[in-house]
Amino acid sequence: MNLLSFYKRSLHRSAMFLIPACGILLNACGEPPVEGDKYPDIPTFPRHTNPNIIIKPFANFKNPPMQKGNYIFGWGEDLYSHKGTGFLIYDRHFHLLKVLKPKAREGETVLPNIDVRNGIYIYTSQGMRATRVYRLQLPSFQKQKIPIYKLKNIHKNAFSKEAIAKKYDRLIKRAASNQDYFDKDTYIARLGEQEKAKMLFSNGIQRIMHLDESSSILIYKDRIIVIQYQYNKKWTPYKYNSGYGTRVSYIGTANSFSKSVTRNVNLSYYGLGSDTALGYDYISLKIGNERTKTKVDNCNKKTGLYILYKDQHKVIVMPSENTNRWYIVRKR
Numbered sequence: 001m002n003l004l005s006f007y008k009r010s011l012h013r014s015a016m017f018l019i020p021a022c023g024i025l026l027n028a029c030g031e032p033p034v035e036g037d038k039y040p041d042i043p044t045f046p047r048h049t050n051p052n053i054i055i056k057p058f059a060n061f062k063n064p065p066m067q068k069g070n071y072i073f074g075w076g077e078d079l080y081s082h083k084g085t086g087f088l089i090y091d092r093h094f095h096l097l098k099v100l101k102p103k104a105r106e107g108e109t110v111l112p113n114i115d116v117r118n119g120i121y122i123y124t125s126q127g128m129r130a131t132r133v134y135r136l137q138l139p140s141f142q143k144q145k146i147p148i149y150k151l152k153n154i155h156k157n158a159f160s161k162e163a164i165a166k167k168y169d170r171l172i173k174r175a176a177s178n179q180d181y182f183d184k185d186t187y188i189a190r191l192g193e194q195e196k197a198k199m200l201f202s203n204g205i206q207r208i209m210h211l212d213e214s215s216s217i218l219i220y221k222d223r224i225i226v227i228q229y230q231y232n233k234k235w236t237p238y239k240y241n242s243g244y245g246t247r248v249s250y251i252g253t254a255n256s257f258s259k260s261v262t263r264n265v266n267l268s269y270y271g272l273g274s275d276t277a278l279g280y281d282y283i284s285l286k287i288g289n290e291r292t293k294t295k296v297d298n299c300n301k302k303t304g305l306y307i308l309y310k311d312q313h314k315v316i317v318m319p320s321e322n323t324n325r326w327y328i329v330r331k332r
Contacts (some may be wrong), residue, residue: 068245
């Protein structure tokens with residue numbers, strides 16, 4: 001056998017071994033194998049297998065709902081009690097307490113802010129500035145209009161441009177020396193606004209909440225007011241409290257007894273990432289002595305259903321693919 005023949009036979013034998021091995025390696029490190037629907041008889045969420053259990057839409061939010069203190073809240077539509085669209089407020093047991101439906105004038109936007117010690121603030125905004133502010137006391141939801149003080153409308157000799165320039169002469173010169181472009185008039189106006197806020201409103205403040213980019217809620221022992229700036233975005237001389245809370249967190253995941261991959265999709269073409277495995281997460285849910293099964297659309301074999309709340313009578317869940325839409329699971 002000549003050297004060329006020996007080389008060809010050796011290469012053929014190596015290829016017979018390497019091709020299957022490469023296939024195993026690519027399968028392990030690349031796309032997961034497509035298994036198909038393992039349980040075609042199990043219906044897709046929110047449909048399920050047990051007629052003694054009901055799974056119904058609970059709420060649909062425009063943005064991720066928030067939680068603070070004993071309250072859960074967010075803009076959305078109540079799909080369970082059919083009380084309409086608005087600012088939904090729940091207690092921590094997911095009982096709907098109130099649907100606020102504030103009205104806005106033309107060109108205005110209605111926005112919320114919540115402070116569990118002093119109530120919920122609903123305000124209308126136009127051009128990024130609050131135009132009207134209302135406080136709803138908790139838990140009665142009694143409505144109170146909060147006055148807005150615009151610092152630009154407060155004129156006193158102590159806050160004149162000349163007086164501020166004289167008082168803060170060194171600070172102004174130092175700021176000018178540290179900047180390539182220095183707008184002296186605006187800088188003096190900002191200092192004057194800070195001086196007004198400090199002189200007129202700081203005495204007796206218990207807490208401050210930022211309402212928007214140009215307004216703050218000042219909370220005193222016997223009154224609540226809003227001050228609005230023209231040049232300063234925020235003013236925080238003492239205690240500051242963010243009113244928005246944190247995003248609602250889940251307490252667990254639904255019981256998954258299997259997962260499957262029904263197809264692989266390459267999303268890199270759309271600029272959304274690499275390969276994604278689409279399939280189902282097969283879920284078992286239990287209420288009391290009743291149990292039902294369902295399957296939830298799933299990516300990359302991750303969790304398909306999160307549990308927000310659970311007691312003997314109901315479970316509140318949200319799919320991982322749409323966490324702004326909640327469902328309730330209960331007995332019929």
